[in-house]
Amino acid sequence: MPRYLLSVFGPAARTDYGPYPSKEDMLQAFADTGAFNDRLQREGYFVFADGLEPATTATTVDGQGESPVLTDGPYLETKEHIGGFWVIEAPDLDVALALAADGSKACRGVIEVRPFQTAESVAALLDS
Amino acid sequence: MTPPDVDAALVRAYHDEWARIVAGLARRYGDLDLAEDATAEAFGVAVQRWPDDGIPPNPGGWLMTTANRKALDRLRRESQRDAKHTAAQHLVDDVPPEPVGPVEDDRLRLIFVCCHPALSMQARVALTLRLLGGLTVAEIAHAFLVPETTLAQRITRAKGKIKAASIPYAVPAATDVAERLTGVLAVVYLVFNEGYLASGGDEAVRTPLCDEAIRLGRLLHDLLPDDGEVTGLLALMLLTDARRNARVSRTGELITLDEQDRGGWDRGLIAEGHALVRERLAAAAAGGPAPGRYQLLAAINAVHTDAPTARDTDWSQILALYDRMALIDPSPIVRLNRAVAVTELDSPLVGLAEIDRLTDALDGYHAFHAARADVLGRLGRSADARAAYDRAIALAGNPAERAYLTRRRDQLAP
Numbered sequence: 001m002p003r004y005l006l007s008v009f010g011p012a013a014r015t016d017y018g019p020y021p022s023k024e025d026m027l028q029a030f031a032d033t034g035a036f037n038d039r040l041q042r043e044g045y046f047v048f049a050d051g052l053e054p055a056t057t058a059t060t061v062d063g064q065g066e067s068p069v070l071t072d073g074p075y076l077e078t079k080e081h082i083g084g085f086w087v088i089e090a091p092d093l094d095v096a097l098a099l100a101a102d103g104s105k106a107c108r109g110v111i112e113v114r115p116f117q118t119a120e121s122v123a124a125l126l127d128s
Numbered sequence: 129m130t131p132p133d134v135d136a137a138l139v140r141a142y143h144d145e146w147a148r149i150v151a152g153l154a155r156r157y158g159d160l161d162l163a164e165d166a167t168a169e170a171f172g173v174a175v176q177r178w179p180d181d182g183i184p185p186n187p188g189g190w191l192m193t194t195a196n197r198k199a200l201d202r203l204r205r206e207s208q209r210d211a212k213h214t215a216a217q218h219l220v221d222d223v224p225p226e227p228v229g230p231v232e233d234d235r236l237r238l239i240f241v242c243c244h245p246a247l248s249m250q251a252r253v254a255l256t257l258r259l260l261g262g263l264t265v266a267e268i269a270h271a272f273l274v275p276e277t278t279l280a281q282r283i284t285r286a287k288g289k290i291k292a293a294s295i296p297y298a299v300p301a302a303t304d305v306a307e308r309l310t311g312v313l314a315v316v317y318l319v320f321n322e323g324y325l326a327s328g329g330d331e332a333v334r335t336p337l338c339d340e341a342i343r344l345g346r347l348l349h350d351l352l353p354d355d356g357e358v359t360g361l362l363a364l365m366l367l368t369d370a371r372r373n374a375r376v377s378r379t380g381e382l383i384t385l386d387e388q389d390r391g392g393w394d395r396g397l398i399a400e401g402h403a404l405v406r407e408r409l410a411a412a413a414a415g416g417p418a419p420g421r422y423q424l425l426a427a428i429n430a431v432h433t434d435a436p437t438a439r440d441t442d443w444s445q446i447l448a449l450y451d452r453m454a455l456i457d458p459s460p461i462v463r464l465n466r467a468v469a470v471t472e473l474d475s476p477l478v479g480l481a482e483i484d485r486l487t488d489a490l491d492g493y494h495a496f497h498a499a500r501a502d503v504l505g506r507l508g509r510s511a512d513a514r515a516a517y518d519r520a521i522a523l524a525g526n527p528a529e530r531a532y533l534t535r536r537r538d539q540l541a542p
Contacts, residue, residue: 002294092295092298093244093295094296094304117292121292
C-alpha cells in the first residue's frame with residue numbers, strides 16, 4: 001500500500017505556547033490531534049507520527065566535504081517550518097488527502113502530502 | 129495519397145475512439161504513459177494500413193486490439209530488459225478489455241484523473257487535451273502559446289505525479305463527485321474560453337480549442353446525462369459557439385452582440401442549446417436542484433439568442449438571471465454583467481453608478497473599462513469615454529477586441 005509523509009507546517013515565530021495563540025488553543029489542538037491519531041490507528045492508516053521541537057533547535061550538517069560543516073538553525077530560512085509529521089499508509093492519494101484535511105484541522109497547521117518512494121519506483125530509477 | 133473515405137474514417141475514428149482506447153488501456157495496465165503511447169502507435173498503424181487493407185468493419189475494435197497488442201509488446205520488451213519483472217512476461221492475453229457499463233465508463237475515470245485537484249490547472253488542461261482530446265503536444269503548445277518542450281514537461285510531470293502519488297483511476301465517491309465535477313467543468317470551460325476569446329497571440333478565435341471543449345462537453349453529457357451543470361455547460365458552449373462566425377469581421381475586428389448579423393448565427397447549434405436549456409428548466413420546475421452557474425449562464429445566452437434583433441432582447445429576464453447568479457457567485461465580474469443589463473433596462477446613468485462601484489475590484493480588467501466607456505459614450509461624456517477606451521485597449525489581450533475598442537473610441541463625438 002502507498003505510504004505518504006504528512007508534514008505539518010507552522011509559523012517560525014512562536015508564542016509561549018509554541019505555534020498556538022493561547023494555552024486553551026494549545027490544549028484543544030493536542031486533544032484533537034490525539035483523537036485523530038487514535039482514529040488513524042483504529043482504521044489502520046497509522047505508521048508513525050511525532051511533533052518536533054522549534055526550528056531554532058535544529059542543526060544543519062553538510063558531511064560531503066573533508067570535515068563536516070555545522071550550521072546553527074534549519075537548512076532553509078523561511079517564515080514557516082515543519083513542526084511535526086505523520087507517516088501513513090493509504091490506498092490512494094484521495095484517501096491520503098482526506099486524512100490530511102482532517103489532520104490539518106486537528107493540529108491547526110498546513111499539511112504537505114508527499115508519497116514515499118516504492119520498490120517499483122526505485123527499480124524504475126535504477127533502470128533509467 | 130490516402131483515399132478521401134479512408135481519411136474521413138481515420139478522422140472519425142480519432143475523434144470517436146482515441147479517449148476510449150487510452151482510457152481502456154489505462155484501466156487495464158494502470159499506466160497512463162503506456163496507454164497514451166500504445167494508442168498513438170495504433171493510430172499510426174491505422175494510417176499506414178487502412179489505405180491498402182481497407183477500413184476495418186469495426187474501426188474501434190480494430191484500434192483497441194492493435195493498441196492492446198502494442199501495449200503488451202512494450203511490456204514484454206521492458207520485462208526482458210529487467211529480469212526482476214518477470215511477472216509481466218505472463219501477459220500473453222490478447223483479449224480486448226471487457227465492455228463496461230455507462231456509469232463506470234473508463235473515460236469518466238480518466239476525466240477525473242486528468243482533472244484531479246492535486247494537479248495544477250495548467251497540468252489538468254494539458255493532460256485533458258492530450259489524453260481525452262487526443263490533441264498532440266505540438267497542437268496544445270501552439271494553442272496555449274507555450275514552447276513544446278514546456279508543454280511536454282508539464283504533461284510528463286503530471287503523469288509522473290499521478291503514478292508516484294497514486295492518484296486513483298476511479299470516479300470519486302458519491303459524496304465528493306459534485307465538487308470534483310465542478311473542477312472538471314472548470315477545465316472544459318477554460319479550454320473553451322481560451323479558444324473563444326484568446327487572451328494573447330494573433331488569432332481572435334482558436335477554433336480547435338472551442339471544438340475540443342465542445343467535444344469534451346458532449347462526452348461528459350453522454351456519460352452524465354442527468355447532471356444539470358454538465359448539461360448547462362454544454363448548452364452554454366453551444367449557444368456561444370453558434371455566434372462564432374458573426375463575432376469577428378472580415379477585417380479581424382470583434383463584433384459585439386448588438387452589432388452582429390444574426391443571420392450568420394448557427395441555427396442548428398442554437399436549437400440544440402435551447403433544447404438543453406428547456407430540459408433544465410423542466411427539471412428545475414419538477415422540483416430538481418436549483419440551477420448552478422453554468423445553467424444560469426446558458427439561460428442568459430438562450431435569452432440573447434432567442435431575440436430576432438438586439439432591440440428585442442428581453443433584458444428584464446437577463447437581469448433576473450444575473451440576480452440569481454449574484455446569489456451563488458457574488459463576484460465583481462457577475463456584478464459588472466448585471467450592471468450592463470441594468471444600463472439596458474433602466475438607464476445609462478443608473479448603470480454607470482453600478483459600474484463605478486466596482487472600480488476598486490476591476491480596475492485591471494479590460495472589460496470593466498470597455499463597459500464603462502460604452503456607458504459614458506451614451507451619456508455624451510466623450511472625454512471620459514475616450515479615457516476609458518484607452519484603458520480598455522491597453523489592457524485587452526485579444527487583437528480583435530483591441531480593433532473593436534479602437535474603432536469605438538475613434539467614433540466618439542469630439
